[in-house]
Amino acid sequence: xxxxxxxxxxxxxxxxESSSLNCSxxxxxxxxxxxxxxxxxxxxxxxxxxxSAGEEKEKERLKATLxxxxxxxxxxxxxxxxxxxxxxxxxxxxxxxxxxxxxxxxSIRP
Amino acid sequence: DTGVxxxxxxxxxxxxxxxxxxxxxxxxxxxxxWYRQTLGQGPEFLTYFQNEAQLEKSRLLSxxxxxxxxxxxxxxxxxxxxxxxxxxxxxxASSRDxxxxxxxxxxxxxx
Numbered sequence: 001x002x003x004x005x006x007x008x009x010x011x012x013x014x015x016x017e018s019s020s021l022n023c024s025x026x027x028x029x030x031x032x033x034x035x036x037x038x039x040x041x042x043x044x045x046x047x048x049x050x051x052s053a054g055e056e057k058e059k060e061r062l063k064a065t066l067x068x069x070x071x072x073x074x075x076x077x078x079x080x081x082x083x084x085x086x087x088x089x090x091x092x093x094x095x096x097x098x099x100x101x102x103x104x105x106x107s108i109r110p
Numbered sequence: 111d112t113g114v115x116x117x118x119x120x121x122x123x124x125x126x127x128x129x130x131x132x133x134x135x136x137x138x139x140x141x142x143x144w145y146r147q148t149l150g151q152g153p154e155f156l157t158y159f160q161n162e163a164q165l166e167k168s169r170l171l172s173x174x175x176x177x178x179x180x181x182x183x184x185x186x187x188x189x190x191x192x193x194x195x196x197x198x199x200x201x202x203a204s205s206r207d208x209x210x211x212x213x214x215x216x217x218x219x220x221x
Contacts, residue, residue, distance in 0.1 A: 004152075032208065043114070043201050043212030044153065087152050091208070097166065098210070100145075100152030 002027045006088055006101035013108050016077050021104045023088030024070040033071050034089040034098060035064050044087055044100075078108045112136075114213035116202050122219045123192055130188045131216045135204030142185050143210060144177055145201040146170070153201050159185060192220045 004025045013019055023033070032051045036044035048057040050066035057064050061082060063074045073086055085103040092098070115134040123129050135142050140161050145153035156175070158166040161182035171177075174192075179185040189196055197220045203210040 034209070036212075041214075041217075043203075043214050046209055046211060049208060089152070097155055097158070099155070102150065102152050 004101040010105040018076045021073040025090045027090040032091045036087040038085045080108045083108045116213040128190045133185045133202030139204035139206045141205045143203040147199040
């Protein structure tokens with residue numbers, strides 16, 4: 001069965017303290033992986049798409065990487081406004097379906 | 111381009127009542143998706159439309175749930191005979207290619 005696991009479930013960091021979030025998956029016919037950010041009471045906001053192992057994408061303080069079985073979201077020198085839930089979502093070979101993990105709730109203290 | 115719009119933002123209903131939610135996708139996005147999200151979980155796929163055709167439905171979508179997308183524009187999700195377990199955030203997303211863009215969701219509370 002296709003599964004997506006994100007760790008840790010929650011992470012509290014001091015402003016400026018860098019860390020990484022993990023997304024591991026067992027998805028047959030993987031055709032890419034998405035990262036989204038979700039603020040409380042809002043819908044997920046697209047961050048990155050990764051399509052092949054070894055690929056990296058960067059946006060401001062965030063960098064996403066992909067291997068064959070997992071993806072990492074590295075956050076460098078985070079700020080309080082980076083506090084949110086970060087969701088990863090592997091994409092099936094079918095055009096439509098993506099499976100979301102449960103997310104990592106990131107909290108950055110000033 | 112005003113993004114994906116969902117209406118209403120909040121809905122409180124009594125058990126057994128029917129509810130209907132509306133989603134207006136980003137213009138020119140031919141794909142539209144419905145998800146359900148409960149507290150502490152990621153969105154769960156419910157159904158997918160390409161233009162007006164409903165191409166995929168999750169087994170989560172019981173016979174009390176029905177979705178339509180007439181003319182391939184806006185979509186509605188109806189839940190009949192609501193149950194307390196239906197309480198959740200219902201999210202709509204649209205896409206033209208791989209990337210799905212989400213609305214703010216409709217939060218349903220069933221009392």
